[in-house]
Amino acid sequence: MNKRTHTKIGLAVAVFVMASLGACSRGNGNQEVATSTTNTSAQSDEDRALTQGKKIGHVLPFKICRLAVNDQFTNGYTLEQAEIRVSASAKPEDWFATAAAAAGYLADAGVAEAVELDVTRDDLPTEGVAGEYAWLAQINIGRDAKQSTGQKLPYDWSSFNPIFMSAERAAPWESIAIHDAFDALPERLQDQDKASEAAVRIKKQMGLNYLPDLSLTGPVFSGNALENRKLNDYHIETGADAVSQLDHLKELAQGKPVHDLECPDWHI
Missing domain, CATH: 1.10.10 (Arc Repressor Mutant, subunit A)
Known part of the structure; x- marks a missing residue:
């Protein structure tokens, strides 16, 4: 992902990620100081974002359920298709933050021209009637098949009508x-x-x-009431654990051996 794209995802994300990783790398003797500094910085970023009218979202733990490059297009176009699953009891802002961060890392993996990411809830299958209520976010970034040039991400995808959709709620069981x-x-x-x-x-x-x-x-x-969102309306916080999981997602996309990508075997 290029410099402009990282800026679009939010300076606060980069700052907090760097602070978190820095805290993790320090020795035990400095741990309290490092943690205090990171927490203070994060709070300061959140306060600043709130004064700007932004929504605060935190990247959630997620399970990787699907990850593959679709290269079956006749013009050579490639599309990274992924699904991750998160808690249905989390906040809507956190669903969006998780989706946006994961899509950004998949784009940065550089294995396809575009990314198509589904974020689903952890308490429902995605097939059948229940599927109407399963999706919590859907993101598409990059060129579509008709615009294919063969150039893989990362590149500045902001001018190619990115789609950021997320849910207002998780419909009751x-x-x-x-x-x-x-x-x-x-x-x-x-x-x-x-x-x-x-x-x-x-x-x-x-x-x-x-x-x-x-x-x-x-x-x-109307299910979970997915609506179009604007990335700049959000401030995304990414803790050290989230960074580790996002890095793992990126590594898998780049070809690291896949172990367990299967979602639960639903019986509804």
Whole structure:
């Protein structure tokens, strides 16, 4: 990733990463001082970002579920396709931060012309009905197939309409069953003007302790509510553990032997 791209991801990310790595490399005698300095710097960066109206996101632990270069395009175009899985109970800002950081490291790996990254939740499969609620972020950076020049990342991808999408929420587990229950209702109750009556019936039928939201923008019908985001609206914090995991992701993308990239075997 070139200098301009790193700037686009955020100066705060680079500063905090360098501080974290520096703290880890010092001897035990300086550990308290190093940790204190790093924490102070991070807090200062966060405070500055907050005064600028930015959202604060922290890179989460993640599991690498899919990582491969798609080179089956007829014009020689290459696309790095990846999926990582994170906690559904984390904050929306952290889902975005994790997605943005991981996509940046994959771009920096330099193995394809573009990157396509999916971030999914750790409590749902991505297939079938449940898949409607599985995605927490999706990022596409780099040229598309029609713009292919053969030049692999890193390059300045900011002018190639990057897509940053992330979720506002993780739809409740029950949303799947509520959706199924709604589909089983008499047709007259499936109109939006009958949503309140349908919600009462489903609540009673399923034994819920709340009235389900059956509006078109609610979690049952719009899932996790993915929306387009702007990278510059966020300040991304990357701790030492996160840096280590991101480095591992980059190494795997560059050809380090793959060990366990499989997501859980779901039974829903």
